[in-house]
Amino acid sequence: MDRNTIIGFVLIFIIMMAWSWTSMPSPEEIEAERLEQIRQDSLSALQEQGIEPAFDDLMGANDQEQRGTSTLRNRRDSFDAQNAPTSGAFAPAEGFAPTETRAVVRTPYIEIEFSSIGGGPASIRFLDYETWDNKPVQLVQDTTRSAYNVGFLSQEGQNIETRGLQFEPLFETRIDRNLSEGESIDIQYQYLTASGGRILHTYTVYGDGHEMDFDVQFEGLQTQIFDQAVDVSFATALVPTEKDPTQDGQYSSAYVFAGEELEQFQLTEGGRDQNRINGEIDWVSTRTKFFTQILKPSTLSEAALLTGEVTGDPKEPLTRHRYQSSIQLDIRDTQRASMELYLGPLRYYDLREFDDHAYDMAEVGYSWMRWFSDPLVRFIIIPYFTFFSGWIANYGVLIILFGVLVKVVLAPLTLSSFKSMAAMRKLQPEMQALAEKYKENPQKRQQETMKLYKKNKVNPVGGCLPMLLQFPILITLWQFFQSSILIRQESFLWAQDLSAPDYWLSLPFAVPFLGDELAGFVLLMAGSIVLQTQLSGSMSSAPTSPGMPNMKIMMYIMPFMLLFFFNNFAAGLSLYYLVFNVLSAGQQWLINRGTNKDATPAVATVSTQSKSKSSSSSASSSSSRKSK
Numbered sequence: 240m241d242r243n244t245i246i247g248f249v250l251i252f253i254i255m256m257a258w259s260w261t262s263m264p265s266p267e268e269i270e271a272e273r274l275e276q277i278r279q280d281s282l283s284a285l286q287e288q289g290i291e292p293a294f295d296d297l298m299g300a301n302d303q304e305q306r307g308t309s310t311l312r313n314r315r316d317s318f319d320a321q322n323a324p325t326s327g328a329f330a331p332a333e334g335f336a337p338t339e340t341r342a343v344v345r346t347p348y349i350e351i352e353f354s355s356i357g358g359g360p361a362s363i364r365f366l367d368y369e370t371w372d373n374k375p376v377q378l379v380q381d382t383t384r385s386a387y388n389v390g391f392l393s394q395e396g397q398n399i400e401t402r403g404l405q406f407e408p409l410f411e412t413r414i415d416r417n418l419s420e421g422e423s424i425d426i427q428y429q430y431l432t433a434s435g436g437r438i439l440h441t442y443t444v445y446g447d448g449h450e451m452d453f454d455v456q457f458e459g460l461q462t463q464i465f466d467q468a469v470d471v472s473f474a475t476a477l478v479p480t481e482k483d484p485t486q487d488g489q490y491s492s493a494y495v496f497a498g499e500e501l502e503q504f505q506l507t508e509g510g511r512d513q514n515r516i517n518g519e520i521d522w523v524s525t526r527t528k529f530f531t532q533i534l535k536p537s538t539l540s541e542a543a544l545l546t547g548e549v550t551g552d553p554k555e556p557l558t559r560h561r562y563q564s565s566i567q568l569d570i571r572d573t574q575r576a577s578m579e580l581y582l583g584p585l586r587y588y589d590l591r592e593f594d595d596h597a598y599d600m601a602e603v604g605y606s607w608m609r610w611f612s613d614p615l616v617r618f619i620i621i622p623y624f625t626f627f628s629g630w631i632a633n634y635g636v637l638i639i640l641f642g643v644l645v646k647v648v649l650a651p652l653t654l655s656s657f658k659s660m661a662a663m664r665k666l667q668p669e670m671q672a673l674a675e676k677y678k679e680n681p682q683k684r685q686q687e688t689m690k691l692y693k694k695n696k697v698n699p700v701g702g703c704l705p706m707l708l709q710f711p712i713l714i715t716l717w718q719f720f721q722s723s724i725l726i727r728q729e730s731f732l733w734a735q736d737l738s739a740p741d742y743w744l745s746l747p748f749a750v751p752f753l754g755d756e757l758a759g760f761v762l763l764m765a766g767s768i769v770l771q772t773q774l775s776g777s778m779s780s781a782p783t784s785p786g787m788p789n790m791k792i793m794m795y796i797m798p799f800m801l802l803f804f805f806n807n808f809a810a811g812l813s814l815y816y817l818v819f820n821v822l823s824a825g826q827q828w829l830i831n832r833g834t835n836k837d838a839t840p841a842v843a844t845v846s847t848q849s850k851s852k853s854s855s856s857s858a859s860s861s862s863s864r865k866s867k
Contacts, residue, residue: 351444354383356385359385365584408428480529508553522535533593543567547562605718634725731810
């Protein structure tokens with residue numbers, strides 16, 4: 240590991256430590272958070288007693304002042320369902336009193352249980368994915384009624400939410416249907432109103448994926464819906480699926496895509512907030528680390544509302560992260576609200592088939608380098624794993640081979656860096672001589688050093704630049720392995736899940752920023768860095784400069800610093816960097832070997848020349864004595 244790389248890692252470590260320190264809450268914030276938690280506990284206690292707190296209590300008076308006349312602003316913004324109206328135009332029609340029924344539709348990928356309460360999916364389970372405890376992934380948190388809600392204001396000022404209405408199924412009760420690839424089925428519910436109107440829900444389930452259609456028709460209600468605007472939402476929070484809830488919490492958020500731009504809504508501290516976006520909306524969504532639901536309207540859209548609630552410190556495992564995404568639709572021309580739904584994993588090919596920009600939600604790189612990360616992930620990394628997984632089933636082996644491939648591709652840059660460092664090492668004695676000669680005149684020393692570089696055609700940053708060119712690739716892989724569903728629950732050696740930390744050693748105490756467990760691949764990675772450091776140090780037998788002793792200390796501290804970086808990251812990420820470092824150490828060893836071979840003849844030549852000069856000198860002295 241060269242000096243420039245070490246400096247880069249030290250700077251990264253300093254930045255991360257500074258960020259951690261500055262992001263720590265102040266005593267005032269901690270106290271406010273404690274009071275907020277007490278208030279939330281009090282509200283929960285009221286709800287358990289059957290007392291529903293007013294929305295003003297949940298959101299605050301200031302939020303009420305910001306509300307206008309649109310449905311998204313006037314509707315009751317809550318994760319709990321609104322009760323059905325008992326009077327007015329949207330009260331149930333006389334004699335319309337259906338009881339709750341359930342229907343199950345099953346495909347090779349998903350199992351949906353429909354409820355007549357709300358007239359829609361109450362349970363959504365993925366049959367092709369499991370939780371960490373080997374249960375099918377359940378997407379819906381509240382399974383007592385439909386996860387989807389259609390909300391609007393009546394002309395009488397009532398807030399109507401279909402999640403609170405008891406619908407009547409328009410199919411045989413207790414249906415349990417299995418769909419094969421290419422098949423589909425319509426599940427319909429109706430709600431009859433006291434004014435003589437009807438709300439008709441139609442869900443179309445397909446047997447060949449994670450997509451579904453949702454259509455809502457309003458019949459005889461043209462004059463009953465205020466402003467002819469309704470909003471459709473996935474009104475329940477998504478269920479965490481990973482063993483460590485903080486992993487899901489880190490990625491839980493809501494999104495809106497509009498005007499060719501993706502906007503993320505995520506709370507960074509405890510509390511509740513919302514974000515309204517006006518204009519035509521392409522789609523809205525909510526997600527956890529690996530799974531998502533998307534609402535894509537076919538009807539003209541007017542606005543979107545993203546709502547979030549975090550019950551405590553986002554980094555605590557007991558904190559709940561709940562997000563909603565709603566979209567407002569104009570129904571004045573058609574009296575219908577139609578949309579496409581996606582319920583499934585954040586898997587590239589599935590999302591691309593649903594919408595070209597849906598995979599933008601995936602964390603594949605920082606915003607300032609998405610121009611590089613996106614093509615690399617979509618057209619190289621994902622196709623590599625997708626193609627070769629058909630030949631090699633173990634993703635740990637695929638990661639190792641991928642590390643070899645990346646190392647081969649980056650070999651020209653690495654060799655260029657090593658050559659530049661070798662040239663700098665050759666100049667080390669002369670640079671030390673200049674430092675000693677001009678130690679009282681730094682400006683003169685700098686000038687003479689630059690002359691030395693120019694004379695020997697050495698670029699002082701030549702060893703650093705090739706390494707910097709590698710960083711976009713390394714950063715992209717850093718983000719990709721952290722959040723890719725491709726390696727979720729894939730095992731390798733002792734690691735049961737390459738998308739989670741591979742904790743291997745338990746400590747009797749907790750270390751700040753590290754925890755009380757150490758990851759196996761991270762420990763091996765630290766060992767590989769020590770090995771590479773030793774090999775790098777053996778490349779030069781030249782005396783060290785005044786600053787080098789400290790640099791050597793930093794070279795051996797670096798592995799311990801990286802333990803803090805990587806210990807709580809995905810095992811697949813640590814495995815990749817372990818492979819990369821081992822290959823770098825091997826490359827370093829080969830270069831050392833070549834350097835030593837080249838150096839031996841030179842030493843011999845110098846020695847021979849010295850002996851020759853010594854012999855000549857002796858002969859001359861002898862001749863001189865004889866002549867005398």
